Amino acid sequence: MKKILVTGCAGFIGSHLCEKLLAQGHEIVGIDNFDPFYDVSVKKRNLDNFLSHPNFSFIEADLAERENLKDEFHEGVDLIVHLAGKAGVRPSIEDPTGYIRANVTATQNILDMMKDRGIKKMAFASSSSVYGNTKETPFSETMDVSNPISPYAATKKTCELINYTSHHLYGLDIVNMRFFTVFGPRQRPDLAIHKFTKLIREGKEIPMFGDGSTARDYTFIEDTLQGITGAIDYLFQNTGVYEIVNLGNNQPVLLRDMIAAIYEATGEKPNIKQLPMQPGDVDITYADISKAQKLLGYQPKFDFKEGVKRFVEWFDKINPSIP
Ligand SMILES: NC(=O)c1ccc[n+]([C@@H]2O[C@H](COP(=O)([O-])OP(=O)(O)OC[C@H]3O[C@@H](n4cnc5c(N)ncnc54)[C@H](O)[C@@H]3O)[C@@H](O)[C@H]2O)c1
Numbered sequence: 001m002k003k004i005l006v007t008g009c010a011g012f013i014g015s016h017l018c019e020k021l022l023a024q025g026h027e028i029v030g031i032d033n034f035d036p037f038y039d040v041s042v043k044k045r046n047l048d049n050f051l052s053h054p055n056f057s058f059i060e061a062d063l064a065e066r067e068n069l070k071d072e073f074h075e076g077v078d079l080i081v082h083l084a085g086k087a088g089v090r091p092s093i094e095d096p097t098g099y100i101r102a103n104v105t106a107t108q109n110i111l112d113m114m115k116d117r118g119i120k121k122m123a124f125a126s127s128s129s130v131y132g133n134t135k136e137t138p139f140s141e142t143m144d145v146s147n148p149i150s151p152y153a154a155t156k157k158t159c160e161l162i163n164y165t166s167h168h169l170y171g172l173d174i175v176n177m178r179f180f181t182v183f184g185p186r187q188r189p190d191l192a193i194h195k196f197t198k199l200i201r202e203g204k205e206i207p208m209f210g211d212g213s214t215a216r217d218y219t220f221i222e223d224t225l226q227g228i229t230g231a232i233d234y235l236f237q238n239t240g241v242y243e244i245v246n247l248g249n250n251q252p253v254l255l256r257d258m259i260a261a262i263y264e265a266t267g268e269k270p271n272i273k274q275l276p277m278q279p280g281d282v283d284i285t286y287a288d289i290s291k292a293q294k295l296l297g298y299q300p301k302f303d304f305k306e307g308v309k310r311f312v313e314w315f316d317k318i319n320p321s322i323p
Pocket of ligand 1: 007008009010011012013014031032033034035036037043061062063064082083084085086087088101102106125126127128178179180181182183188
């Protein structure tokens with residue numbers, strides 16, 4: 001049994017991860033500040049699934065405030081999974097400073113705390129958005145990612161860089177996990193599959209940005225969790241680690257096919273409005289996962305349509321009032 005600190009524990013990925021690690025017998029300290037990026041009641045509902053577990057303790061704190069990391073909660077922590085942050089590409093264009101604070105400043109605070117407290121290991125939530133509009137596919141970790149096209153992407157790349165600096169200076173072991181559009185039950189309400197399902201259930205039309213030919217390498221939450229636990233195991237088994245790994249699915253799905261899959265899962269008739277592409281959006285994300293396969297034993301298993309079906313079932317369960 002290890003003591004693992006999970007930041008962003010009330011969020012979509014963080015709440016699933018806490019449940020999985022608790023089921024594996026670990027002791028978990030979770031931190032979240034209930035950032036109002038989306039409805040706080042959704043985060044509280046996520047947290048309720050494991051808040052009373054005897055091996056879980058929760059701290060409500062903003063990681064961008066240095067003072068909040070002076071607490072005793074990190075005594076004996078073996079490893080940090082740092083998932084907290086402001087997600088979302090489009091809102092970052094409106095609020096770049098907020099993203100720098102929640103993503104970069106908070107990450108630097110954690111790195112400083114690790115150095116001060118002798119916590120050696122961290123798995124960090126980076127993003128496929130660092131690849132920007134790279135034309136070459138699939139995206140490999142060796143590619144140059146110096147051209148982020150949104151403040152969000154720029155903050156994630158910056159975090160990978162400051163993580164390297166702390167690895168170099170203080171010998172911290174770090175795996176940067178580049179997630180690729182994670183979906184499944186509890187998916188953030190701002191993300192397309194969730195947003196579209198809600199609109200369909202409300203009898204409204206779906207806004208489709210562009211002609212539907214953009215593509216995303218959607219990754220089902222259980223596959224992402226398998227990648228994160230692979231990174232945790234790798235960190236516990238090795239020292240001198242600084243790695244960047246893609247945790248995608250290696251199977252991009254066209255926007256129009258994603259929309260068709262949701263209509264199929266909901267059993268409703270298509271009602272789609274085409275709109276211009278949005279600034280900051282990339283054309284395609286497509287992960288080369290060979291490094292994660294080799295290093296972490298990562299092997300995504302979920303069929304996209306099956307994942308969408310599971311999402312819709314969850315959505316209908318938590319929204320019984322939507323006809
Ligand atoms: N979901 C995806 O498809 C995806 C893709 C790439 C990267 N990521 C990254 O993975 C991580 C988790 O994503 P998610 O989809 O679960 O997002 P989420 O918004 O559901 O979870 C993030 C959590 O972090 C918390 N948080 C934000 N700022 C904080 C702060 N300053 N102090 C403490 N807590 C704070 C939020 O309240 C939230 O509960 C994020 O860093 C995100 O950028 C997610």
